[in-house]
Amino acid sequence: MIDDETRYRAVDSRDARFDGVFFTAVTTTGIYCRPSCPAVTPKRVNCTFYPTAAAAQGAGFRACRRCRPDSVPGSPEWNHRADLVGRAMRLIGDGVVDREGVAGLATRLGYSARQVQRQLTAELGAGPIALARAQRAQAARLLLQTTDLPVTEVAFAAGFASVRQFNDTVREVYDRTPSGLRAEAGAKRSTTAATAGSIALRLAYRGPIDTAHLLDFLALRAVPGVEEVVGAAPGPRTYRRTLALPNGPAVAEVDGLPAGAPADRGWLDCRLHLTDLRDLTTAVHRLRALFDLDADPHTVAEQLGADPLLGPAVTARPGLRSPGHVDPHELAVRAVLGQQVTVAAARTLAGRLAARYGTPLPAPSGGLTVLFPTAAALAGAESADLAMPVSRQNALRGLCAALADGTVRLDAGVDREEAGAQLLALRGIGPWTVGYLRMRALGDPDVFLPTDIGIRHGLTRLAAPADPKAAAEAARAWAPWRSYAVHHLWALAS
Template identity: 70%
Template structure:
């Protein structure tokens, strides 16, 4: 897009571009999302930035009305597999806060200088500035939704000192931490803190909530996941294994699929895990997708047109824990979805880490790869070949020969998986699609995909035209028999 095109998007308050770029107003010193409801500024007073961090670095403050720091992430970073895309995903997962820029560069296989140069060139901000913008957003969330002491919030958000925290909040929001906390409508008692951290996880465009909540419900593993409520008002709950502790996430199905967010509540043993937990739930529910771009490409295909029209905003669910998803993919080999969930429950009961106290149906955290690598797995009613495959995947994850973190090289990860015993194209592709969040995976050998292709009269060769959104095409094909039968 050129700047004049961006300005037209701002004039029309086009929410499709929220998160894709940010608009800053020179006369007010404020930056906004494109859909900000405020009066549109004059063209000569507007400039544009590719990231919130770049706008902050140029001296602009976040708009209090449209909260540009809370927009969905750009879908571009899910599509791109290059250095910048991988770096952005790792920064979102909190790697810079935990390991520093050197740790980020080491994971990417580049020098710190090269990482900084490429991020600055494309996003207008280096890794430190991007992480700082994320810390500011985390701090604002904690200030406005919990009664944690300000000092605890500073360190929980990832700041190195209270002074750095205070200076950043003043610079980004033009307000003191106390002023942000005192906003109208904020819960007045500490009961809010005890009940977890309430969040609104933004997404863009229509959201096919019934399909994604149904997808997760059919795959619930007892002990680490549960769903409650009837369709249209369901709650999905699951445990999380996080860098500093454990957590429980509750995500509520919106009553209307065209809302702008999902209501979520996080219960964390360590608040430093907030930004990481948020990013992992966002990946699970595919909240940074661009449904308009997906629909434009897939809806133009004569085989998929009716499917896309019937399910606007259909998402491709990711994973809250990539290593867990890899193990679940092996459990799902050559068995039904229901049978795989049963096997998962047996695995969790035998090897999972118990929570300090059960919470409803949630009792454990999924076992880590190191535990499974040395396990006999005799409890699982599955062929020895699949036990060996499961142990091989767990061992590769534990040793780091297979990497599935947000910054992993997708091609390298898939090749490393295929080199393991018992891992074929379907398993490696499914892991790539969900654990690595690749939007362009076509599971040609999947039985459900074959049935879907037959239902719409398409052939596997037709999928070549569906990139870079073939993962979404897979989900449409999985739903195709039900639609055509109706």
């Protein structure tokens, strides 16, 4: 927790590390900004601080047109917090309120709508409707300034229930009409995005980022037909994959940092090819989770870099992230496929299952041809298609059946401890699989995998004891960022 005086010092020094962590509202101007706003620093007496953009908007402040506070990375708290508020924020980011309303959000969280409203308002200064509204406003601005979609279509694509609601929100948040907001983009606005169903955008992040590690990690595990990394190091590379979104399939492309670009440039270039533009917010949220873009690498490095054993590796690879995933059910299947076999063998088997049980794209896109199979489809997979021992076949079918009928939940709002217990109760699912899913599917930043062969190889490279008991003991000093330590050790091993 940080106090208001610390927040003001961050504003006075224009410290970008706090962008998204809090927002500064200036009473004399009626606007709110990110901490790194380049405008003249306001007097302390005129500053009020809010934990979310929605809270600032609810207090009557509008977004600064200079620093665009709605476009900053999200608070890193929503990555690692496992309480009700953290889980709710992840679900709101995924568009659950837009699709299912507050009642749907509350049901997923296992609380009443009144309890959810009270907790979010008490801590964040805004309830779920206001938080979702702020998210819709940001999506509307993006569509207005990057596409030629008619304003009416933008309203519904951004998730608004009516054009009037859309107009009122845009005026309140940006102090502009939708047409005025679009005019600000001028010649920078795309003229092809609307007809192509495509949007080019930037995915913001804080601190440095090691995209080389991210792309190496994803390329090694890329499922044929579902994912690919095009280009070769040290040249430019792009990660591409299919997405199964609520309103239709999509293809996403995210570029690594170009040669010569600083690691702290602040954004990754992304292109989304959507069947339905209403899926924009959900697609962006899932890609951000995949690339761990809301992380705070400075805080992680401060903890891990001070460790005598791991410190040199952390210093050598600034900005290393702990990638999540776009589909927890897909990751769960792939984790079981990877039990007791090499990464290459698991990838090959996953590709075969995708070709056999996945849903083909309406038209191929490069090497991408299919959506990864649903859990329901794989629950009935034939033995001839599962090149693995019978015990693992049964484990895979049992997992898929539990995911399909809701016995096991792995969505963004699930309680991690509860999900871990549900997984362990399934036959053939052990601690390594549960830990891997907690780390990647559930975004847990504090997971260690002491029995993992890559961990053991990484510890050996550090001349440290590599047996599971000694490894787990050494990792105690790396809490609460042990998931990042795992990736440092994997990087050493490779």
